[in-house]
Every structure is written in C-alpha cells, then in structure tokens.
Amino acid sequence: MEPFTIIAIASAILGTGTSIYGQQQAAKAAEQSAEWNADQARKQAAYDESVAQKNMRRERENNKREIARMRALGARSGLTETGAVSDSLIEASERHQTEIDDIWERASTQAKQLRGQAQMSLWEGQQAKTASKYNIYGTALSGMGSVASSLRDMNMASPTNPNPKQTSPLKALPYNG
Numbered sequence: 001m002e003p004f005t006i007i008a009i010a011s012a013i014l015g016t017g018t019s020i021y022g023q024q025q026a027a028k029a030a031e032q033s034a035e036w037n038a039d040q041a042r043k044q045a046a047y048d049e050s051v052a053q054k055n056m057r058r059e060r061e062n063n064k065r066e067i068a069r070m071r072a073l074g075a076r077s078g079l080t081e082t083g084a085v086s087d088s089l090i091e092a093s094e095r096h097q098t099e100i101d102d103i104w105e106r107a108s109t110q111a112k113q114l115r116g117q118a119q120m121s122l123w124e125g126q127q128a129k130t131a132s133k134y135n136i137y138g139t140a141l142s143g144m145g146s147v148a149s150s151l152r153d154m155n156m157a158s159p160t161n162p163n164p165k166q167t168s169p170l171k172a173l174p175y176n177g
Contacts, residue, residue, distance in 0.1 A: 005154040009147055016143025020136050027132030034125025038118035045111035045118075052107030056100050063096035 070089060071081065079085045 002154065005150055008150045012143055012146035012150060016139060016146070019139045019143075023132050023136045023139065027129045030128035030132070031125040034121045034128070037121040041114045041118035041121065045114035048107050048114070049111050052103055055103050059096065059100050059103060063093070063100075066096070067092055 067089060070092060074081065074085050081089065
C-alpha cells in the first residue's frame with residue numbers, strides 16, 4: 001500500500017468524523033438557542049402581563065379618585081347626582097373602563113405574539129436538528145465514498161495490474177524467427 005493512499009484514506013476518515021462532530025455540535029447549539037429564545041419570549045410575555053395588571057390597578061385607583069373629585073365638586077356646587085351630573089359620572093366611568101380594557105388588550109395581544117414566537121423558535125430549533133441529522137448522513141456517505149474510491153485506486157495501481165487503463169490481457173507477438 002502506497003503512503004499517499006494511506007494518507008488519503010486516513011484524511012477522508014478523519015475529515016468525515018470531524019465534520020460529523022461539528023454538525024452534531026451545531027445541531028445542539030441550534031436547539032439550545034431555540035429553547036433559550038423561547039424561554040425569554042415566555043418570560044417577556046409574563047412580564048408584560050404583570051406590568052399591564054399593575055397599570056390596570058393604578059388606572060382603576062386614579063379613576064376612582066377622579067370620579068370622587070367630580071362628585072365632591074358637584075356636591076360643593078350644590079348639584080345632586082341626577083340628570084346631567086349622573087350622566088357625566090357614568091360617561092367618565094365608562095371611558096375609564098375602556099382605557100383599562102385597552103391596557104389589557106394591548107398587553108394580552110403582545111403576550112400572545114411572544115408566546116407564538118416562543119413556539120416558532122422551538123419549531124425552528126427542531127427543524128435545524130432534523131436538517132443537521134440528514135447532513136450528517138450525507139457527510140458519512142461522502143466519507144465512505146472517498147475511502148472506497150481511495151481503496152479502488154489503490155487496487156487498480158497494484159503490481160498485479162501495472163497499467164490501470166489496460167482492459168484486456170496482453171497478447172503474445174508472433175515469432176519471426
């Protein structure tokens with residue numbers, strides 16, 4: 001066996017193994033990255049909802065104070081809570097409730113989007129892992145092909161067949177004696 005052939009076979013085997021290991025590590029990294037991104041998106045969604053709930057509580061408290069001020073101002077002016085005064089208080093209360101509903105709607109929509117991003121991130125990680133698996137199979141087959149090609153070339157160049165391009169045995173020349 002020629003040294004060049006041995007080196008070619010060894011490098012094909014080592015190159016294939018190194019490439020497969022790199023692909024495995026890339027698949028792990030993609031999956032871990034996807035899981036981390038999904039976790040961060042879920043945490044952000046929970047945080048956004050928590051902030052929205054705090055803002056809703058503050059808004060309710062501010063609304064109660066404003067309506068209390070409106071009532072006190074009306075009482076000081078000698079107005080009773082009937083007719084236009086009552087309508088004004090009801091309108092203010094409804095407007096404030098709409099503001100509170102809007103706060104929750106924005107937060108829940110954002111949280112839903114973030115949770116969707118988390119699911120998409122996990123799906124992308126799974127797809128990267130699957131793609132890497134098939135790349136590993138391709139690399140292994142390519143490496144086996146390189147080794148087989150080197151072995152074939154080595155057999156064709158063996159001393160039993162000195163001319164690899166020769167397809168039929170040599171014929172003896174006639175004797176002209």
